[in-house]
Amino acid sequence: MTTDPLIRRAVAGDADAVATLADLAPTSRDPAVLVAAALSDPDWPALLDRARAVAVDRPDRQLVAVAAAALSGDLDRARLLAREHLAEHPDTLLVAFLAAGPDQEDPR
Known part of the structure; x- marks a missing residue:
């Protein structure tokens, strides 16, 4: 199962997607799922810590x-790290979302 659409929905504020990520997190070995759930x-x-380990x-x-x-x-460090990451991987929505900072809508 690809989790990209689920993460995109969660980032957009879909409460069902956020709940699904929370349900997946306890057994997931996908760093993106663990970060999105976090x-x-x-x-x-x-x-x-689990995302870092996997x-x-x-x-x-x-x-x-x-x-x-x-x-x-x-946030300054997050943006700096995100710029480096996005230069090589511009399609990583989750990194762009994290770098946007507190102005973004809370996915909770």
Whole structure:
């Protein structure tokens, strides 16, 4: 199952998609699913720890780093890391969403 459409719906504010990601997170080994679920989970550090553990390639590790910076409130660092990531992977919606910062609509 590809999770890209689900993540796109969650980023757009679809509550059902956010709930589905939360349901998938406990057993997922997909860093993007874990990062997306972390956006609406108060225990986001644990989800990011799991995402970091399963991130095997550079783009996934960059995604986790951007998420960690954004969710911890270091938006300047998140944007800097996101620019680097998006230069090579411009279609990564989740990284662009995280870099947008607090002006974005909360997916919760």
